[in-house]
Amino acid sequence: MSEPRDPEKIAVVRPDRSSEPRPSRLQAVKGMNDILPNECAHWDQLELILKDWLRCYGYRGIRTPVLEPTPLFRRGIGEVTDIVEKEMFSFTDRLNGDELTLRPEFTAGIARSVIEHNLTYAAPQRVFSMGPVFRHERPQRGRYRQFHQLDVEALGFSGPDVDAELIVMLSRLWADLGLQNIRLELNCLGSAQERKAHRQSLIDYFSENEALLDEDARRRLHTNPLRILDTKNPAMQALVDAAPRLESHLGEESKAHFEGVQRLLKDCGVVFTVNPRLVRGLDYYNLTVFEWITDQLGSQGTICGGGRYDGLVEVLGGKPTPAVGFAIGLERLLELWSETRLDDLPAEVDCYMVYQSENARRRSFSLAEQLRDAGLNVLLHGGGGSMKSQMKRADQSGASVAVILGDDELQAGTATVKVLRGESSQMQFQQDGLSDALYDLLFSDDEGTE
Ligand code: HAM
Helix, strand or coil: CCCCCCHHHCCCCCCCCCCCCCCCCCCCCCCCCCCCHHHHHHHHHHHHHHHHHHHHCCCEECCCCCEEEHHHHHHHHCCCCHHHHHHCCEEECCCCCCEEEECCCCHHHHHHHHHHCCCCCCCCEEEEEEEEEECCCCCECCECCEEEEEEEEEECCCCHHHHHHHHHHHHHHHHHCCCCCEEEEEEECCCHHHHHHHHHHHHHHHHHCHHHCCHHHHHHCCCCHHHHHHCCCHHHHHHHHCCCCHHHHCCHHHHHHHHHHHHHHHHCCCCCEECCCCCCCCCCCEEEEEEEEECCCCCCCEEEEEEECCCHHHHCCCCCCCEEEEEEEHHHHHHHHCCCCCCCCCCCCCEEEEECCHHHHHHHHHHHHHHHHCCCCEEECCCCCCHHHHHHHHHHCCCCEEEEECHHHHHHCEEEEEECCCCCCEEEEECCCHHHHHHHHHHHHHHHHC
16 A cells, blocks of 8 residues: 655645735734733733732732723723823713723723622622733733733722732732832822812912913813823923922821832832822822833833722712722733743653654544653654654644654554654653553653652
8 A cells, every 4th residue: 555645745736816816914903912922921920920929919810891981991090191091992882872992901800890799798809810901002012002010909998008019019020020110109188178278279370371282181171180280292391390299288197098009018128219299190099100111111111000099989979998909911921021031941842753654643642641640741743754754843833842653553552652852852651551661751750859
């Protein structure tokens, strides 16, 4: 009988469609990125590190929908914020007319969920969530329209100790990841009443100087004068620098809270600067706000931002619930981490199985299942091809060993195992008991050093 034909060498006859119009190629939505398999391995690795670290502080997962009712964000984040005014992916559900929005952040959705399920009824909650968020911003390095956040929230805690714990926790994460030169900026936004008094003094001040305001600032004068302080317009810098400060409106309680946070940070050796201009871009904050910033990522250097939002749950219809949290931008964190992390990821696959003939392919299929039963990760070659091309795939797969079934092995009930990483070697094992032999070969060193 003749040798089975090598499918890779079979000339495929395709119908001539050269005169037909080609369907246009579709691309990802602007500002939304594919995360390809090589990169995914780093995402997986980072997510494992993050979950370990969160467990160390008692945080538990929560997963809320990507799509929420639009009024949630309008009420939660605030009507006069960049996010709500111009960055939300919002649409009307054409089947029932509902106003929906792809979440631009996690906090409002988590607060909704906490209210809906009465989660803080019995005890305060420390929760985290990871996933995509959507903002229609101008894409550039570190700024995307779909990006990923790790969001961490502590609900039902009022003291400054939880604010400080979140910050100390972050400083531990940077150290665990080997990241340096991330600076911490802190500010205190006071209480709603204090901000109201400050707001009025800002309106008075900016009204007196209305001629110097740009269009954005003039629009915000009576709606959100605090955001004028955040201006990037150099022409308004002197005016903003001389504006009344919130600090002078802070009462004893707010000051004590802020001092409490700072004292705990100093106790733990966390270095920070107080930045009275730090107001953050979402309206729900009060008291402590903070950002972690690096100069290593160009203009999008804020890798984490957060703060206290004691009024949000009530604004969304729940019982008054003090809360504090932060979110890390995972694309930015990964980019920063790429400079220090080891690129040598552990092999994801233990064995790559190659076969010589149709019969060997059939046996490989069931043998691969037996190896998986024993807990090994097995990649079975797909699509045929010569032994040479299959071995090339085995090398590229990153597997630790290739398990080879040729006709000889099939007859003898054996398998050839070729070590692909480190010093190359080749050996034969019985198919019965192959999983034990592979365990010895792949993991015996690890066990020996335990
Ligand atoms: P945020 O400051 O708007 O806060 O976002 C948190 C982090 O997400 C930023 O520091 C940045 O690293 C990342 N980020 C923001 N926009 C983009 C973008 N377009 N592309 C890539 N990364 C981006 C919040 O979202 C609040 N919910 C944080 C919070 C939780 N506050 C209390 N609890």
